[in-house]
Amino acid sequence: MIKEERILLKNAGKINPLSINDYTKAGGYRGLKKALAMEPVEVIDELLEAGLRGRGGAGFSTGMKQRFTSESCLRCPQRYVVVNADEGEPGTYKDRIIMEQDPHLYLEGTIIAAHAIRSSQGYIYIRGEYQDSIEKTRKAVEDAYKKGFLGKNIMGSGFDFDLEIKLGAGSYLCGEELTMLESLEGKRGTPRIKPPFPAEKGVFGMPTLVNNVETLANATRILEKGKQWYRQTGTDTSPGTKIFTISGQVNKAGYYELPLGVSLRELIELAGGMRNGKPFKAALLGGAAGTFVDSSMLDEEMSYDNLKKKGATLGSGAVIVLAGEDSIARTLINCLRFFKHESCGKCIPCRVGTAQLLISARQLNDTARDKKKLLGEMIRDSGLMAATSLCPLGQSPILPLKSAARYFEDELCGLEN
Numbered sequence: 001m002i003k004e005e006r007i008l009l010k011n012a013g014k015i016n017p018l019s020i021n022d023y024t025k026a027g028g029y030r031g032l033k034k035a036l037a038m039e040p041v042e043v044i045d046e047l048l049e050a051g052l053r054g055r056g057g058a059g060f061s062t063g064m065k066q067r068f069t070s071e072s073c074l075r076c077p078q079r080y081v082v083v084n085a086d087e088g089e090p091g092t093y094k095d096r097i098i099m100e101q102d103p104h105l106y107l108e109g110t111i112i113a114a115h116a117i118r119s120s121q122g123y124i125y126i127r128g129e130y131q132d133s134i135e136k137t138r139k140a141v142e143d144a145y146k147k148g149f150l151g152k153n154i155m156g157s158g159f160d161f162d163l164e165i166k167l168g169a170g171s172y173l174c175g176e177e178l179t180m181l182e183s184l185e186g187k188r189g190t191p192r193i194k195p196p197f198p199a200e201k202g203v204f205g206m207p208t209l210v211n212n213v214e215t216l217a218n219a220t221r222i223l224e225k226g227k228q229w230y231r232q233t234g235t236d237t238s239p240g241t242k243i244f245t246i247s248g249q250v251n252k253a254g255y256y257e258l259p260l261g262v263s264l265r266e267l268i269e270l271a272g273g274m275r276n277g278k279p280f281k282a283a284l285l286g287g288a289a290g291t292f293v294d295s296s297m298l299d300e301e302m303s304y305d306n307l308k309k310k311g312a313t314l315g316s317g318a319v320i321v322l323a324g325e326d327s328i329a330r331t332l333i334n335c336l337r338f339f340k341h342e343s344c345g346k347c348i349p350c351r352v353g354t355a356q357l358l359i360s361a362r363q364l365n366d367t368a369r370d371k372k373k374l375l376g377e378m379i380r381d382s383g384l385m386a387a388t389s390l391c392p393l394g395q396s397p398i399l400p401l402k403s404a405a406r407y408f409e410d411e412l413c414g415l416e417n
């Protein structure tokens with residue numbers, strides 16, 4: 001059976017997360033020391049060549065994003081680093097594990113990123129409900145200032161960087177990077193039109209690097225151990241590990257750090273197998289804004305590119321497992337209810353579309369309806385939403401919907417015997 005490979009979580013449960021001394025004794029802030037001895041552009045190249053991809057969902061190259069941010073608007077007086085610690089995707093709690101068990105790990109990655117893009121001010125935007133993460137991060141920031149890892153002349157390098165913590169207030173949409181920047185500026189959490197991207201015009205109109213907590217934790221390890229070491233784990237185009245959070249019909253739901261490229265079957269086995277030996281039916285990969293897969297996908301490599309090629313998503317690494325008796329329609333209704341609730345209402349296709357999709361999904365249980373026609377209409381409507389909505393939230397319902405229809409059309413249309 002596959003074993004966990006704890007590269008990011010190597011300290012989890014082993015050190016006191018409130019002790020900076022424990023972290024430094026375990027090798028902490030060595031990556032930062034190395035980074036500060038390098039030119040910013042060399043740090044970016046290291047991350048680029050390591051092949052690190054953003055763990056917030058989209059899997060975009062972290063080095064490329066840093067390069068764009070560091071090269072845009074050279075006359076701007078400031079560039080910012082914003083840590084996305086809002087973690088609102090259903091079924092996802094991997095950032096919480098890092099923040100609660102080893103907060104300096106992502107703090108160190110944040111300071112490294114700031115040096116790479118020559119930023120002197122950063123923000124950590126943490127989900128307001130994550131009380132423990134907030135407290136641990138606060139303590140970590142406080143101690144990092146005391147030890148000279150934050151503030152003026154960090155580790156005697158001449159580099160200055162300040163970091164502030166901001167709290168989210170329960171909106172899923174505020175995890176979307178441009179909405180987060182609005183919220184950081186003290187405005188209502190509704191999205192901005194993209195482009196411009198944050199790298200060009202982010203918070204307070206300045207170039208801004210937005211990275212996920214797990215991405216920054218990876219950056220720490222890469223600087224500490226080097227790109228060749230990092231590339232030994234995972235696949236060629238998706239190097240490194242991923243913290244998967246698996247829930248639903250498995251015996252040991254929880255978080256597991258595994259090399260990218262692991263199969264769903266291996267992950268389920270590691271999570272103790274199917275609960276009470278029930279038959280596997282489906283998994284929802286990547287949360288509500290993710291895709292359903294059936295048993296034909298159990299042995300596929302879970303890497304960014306392979307899943308994309310197969311019409312699935314890795315997303316945040318959430319895996320929700322369904323067994324034989326579970327209803328696909330009910331799970332779909334849950335996803336659509338979530339989107340309706342979280343839609344900010346700024347644009348009509350999403351405001352009306354999310355409400356209508358939920359009504360239609362509930363009608364899938366209505367025996368008097370022509371369900372095949374209804375499902376076809378739902379897919380058409382979600383396609384229209386994807387084409388016309390202002391932000392990615394309105395572009396998301398098509399993902400679970402289309403994939404559910406792809407694998408479970410007969411069940412959804414009541415055509416199964």
Ligand SMILES: Cc1cc2nc3c(=O)[nH]c(=O)nc-3n(C[C@H](O)[C@H](O)[C@H](O)COP(=O)(O)O)c2cc1C
Pocket residue numbers: 053054055056057058059060062065084085086087088089172173174175176177178210211212213215216392393
């Ligand atoms: C509706 C919505 C919610 C999102 N929520 C999160 C989140 O909670 N955490 C996160 O890191 N990224 C979230 N994202 C993705 C961010 O917009 C952004 O791509 C990410 O923070 C970039 O970081 P990365 O390059 O390190 O992955 C969300 C995107 C959308 C559309």
Ligand code: SF4
Pocket residue numbers: 173190191342343344345346347348350351389390391392393394395
């Ligand atoms: S797509 Fe939805 S969440 Fe995004 S701006 Fe439009 S209404 Fe708001």
